[in-house]
Amino acid sequence: MGVLSALMRGLVRGADRMAEFTSKRGPRTFYKSRGARPTGVLTASRKFIPVQAMIPEFVVPSLEGFNLKPYVSYKTPAGTEQPMTPEMLFNQVLAPQIERDIEEGVFSEENLEKYGLEKTQEGKLFKLHPKNFVR
Amino acid sequence: MRLTALLSMAAKAAFPHDYRYGTNRPWTIAAQRLNPPGKKRRKVFVEPIANEDWHVVRGDTVEILSGKDKGKQGKVAQVIRHRNWVILEGLNTHYRYIGRSGDYRGTYIASEAPLLLKDVTLVDPTDRKPTDIEWRYTEEGERVRVSVRTGRIIPKPVFQRKDGIIPQQWKDGPKDTSPEDTLQKTYTPSLKTLEEDVMEKMNIQEDRRPRKSYWY
Numbered sequence: 001m002g003v004l005s006a007l008m009r010g011l012v013r014g015a016d017r018m019a020e021f022t023s024k025r026g027p028r029t030f031y032k033s034r035g036a037r038p039t040g041v042l043t044a045s046r047k048f049i050p051v052q053a054m055i056p057e058f059v060v061p062s063l064e065g066f067n068l069k070p071y072v073s074y075k076t077p078a079g080t081e082q083p084m085t086p087e088m089l090f091n092q093v094l095a096p097q098i099e100r101d102i103e104e105g106v107f108s109e110e111n112l113e114k115y116g117l118e119k120t121q122e123g124k125l126f127k128l129h130p131k132n133f134v135r
Numbered sequence: 136m137r138l139t140a141l142l143s144m145a146a147k148a149a150f151p152h153d154y155r156y157g158t159n160r161p162w163t164i165a166a167q168r169l170n171p172p173g174k175k176r177r178k179v180f181v182e183p184i185a186n187e188d189w190h191v192v193r194g195d196t197v198e199i200l201s202g203k204d205k206g207k208q209g210k211v212a213q214v215i216r217h218r219n220w221v222i223l224e225g226l227n228t229h230y231r232y233i234g235r236s237g238d239y240r241g242t243y244i245a246s247e248a249p250l251l252l253k254d255v256t257l258v259d260p261t262d263r264k265p266t267d268i269e270w271r272y273t274e275e276g277e278r279v280r281v282s283v284r285t286g287r288i289i290p291k292p293v294f295q296r297k298d299g300i301i302p303q304q305w306k307d308g309p310k311d312t313s314p315e316d317t318l319q320k321t322y323t324p325s326l327k328t329l330e331e332d333v334m335e336k337m338n339i340q341e342d343r344r345p346r347k348s349y350w351y
Contacts, residue, residue, distance in 0.1 A: 074305040
């Protein structure tokens with residue numbers, strides 16, 4: 001009450017009606033999840049069957065020859081690299097190959113798959129549009 | 136506007152334009168107690184000084200022109216631009232008790248009061264006398280502070296970190312990445328997404344595809 005009165009003078013006294021109604025509030029029969037993804041299926045007889053494919057599994061590569069550590073030394077000089085833009089990516093990856101092909105006279109607009117460009121996103125696991133991965 | 140949205144804005148965003156900046160930094164608990172979000176205080180008038188005209192930097196030696204410690208020279212410990220304040224180490228002090236609890240009256244310490252910028256001047260390092268300052272350009276094009284009386288350049292004080300760490304003398308611990316490893320560039324740009332690249336490197340085969348679903 002002290003916080004509320006000090007903060008919001010002139011507003012209606014009482015409970016905060018706009019606060020999020022989380023699983024910590026309400027009667028004990030009130031159930032609400034906090035966002036964890038389910039790892040199985042709940043059957044009609046209220047039995048829970050865990051599905052192995054829904055349980056996340058971390059595949060960690062071997063860390064041999066990996067020298068990066070959690071912290072960075074203070075001796076490192078300050079500075080940032082420019083973030084990668086689509087133009088930079090094109091210039092670094094595709095532009096040399098396309099220029100070479102144009103000089104040889106082999107470049108054709110129907111044959112863009114050999115540079116890595118895809119005609120359609122069907123059949124791919126990670127589609128760029130509509131984007132079906134979180135990152 | 137929703138109350139929760141308003142509170143989250145107050146928590147993360149900057150301070151209102153009429154916030155009274157004090158010697159306590161605004162993110163400390165003491166400052167939050169003195170200036171809770173809804174509070175309005177009488178306005179203090181602050182002479183507007185442009186960023187280009189501000190000539191005192193933390194670590195500079197300045198002389199006090201008026202006040203209790205007039206004529207004394209000291210090092211600048213803190214600069215508060217919002218009020219044109221400069222706090223010197225150990226000068227212009229008043230005394231107070233700190234850390235009192237129960238019957239114990241606390242420790243008696245000297246605490247510095249802030250000085251306005253117009254009450255201090257920079258000190259020429261060569262003859263250690265107070266002088267007026269101008270911003271001028273060297274022949275290389277660098278903008279430097281020049282004392283009007285003698286014409287000598289007043290160099291900026293060496294930047295010292297507040298936690299006392301000197302980067303050149305730092306000894307790397309077991310969890311510190313060395314500078315060579317940090318600056319190594321191992322990124323090869325390619326048209327693959329990160330997920331596809333990782334799957335290729337780890338030899339993960341995934342032939343299943345998600346079932347098509349439609350929404351309208």
